[in-house]
Amino acid sequence: MSDPLRRVDALVDADTLPSPRVRQRLRVAAGLTQAEVANAIGVQRVAVARWEAGIAKPHRSNRLKYAHLLRRLAEKYPTAVQEAPSED
Incomplete structure (x- = not known):
């Protein structure tokens, strides 16, 4: 599975x-x-x-609410989900 598909699956x-x-990026977008x-x-x-x-992770009930918010934002701002190209 390609990386973009994994990112989409993670949001779902x-x-x-x-x-x-x-x-x-989703919040800022x-x-x-x-x-x-x-x-x-x-x-x-x-x-x-x-x-x-990335210092802490939300507890289960907060994680569900946060994940729901992020999914909704990802639907509205799909470009925010895309990773920036790496500089080599």
């Missing part, structure tokens, strides 16, 4: 999250702040910052 699974980098995302999920802004930095 109920509690699977895309990479921290993609999470941030939607024009949302970390505080707005945190408020929608019911957590502190620092939790979203840690999730986007």
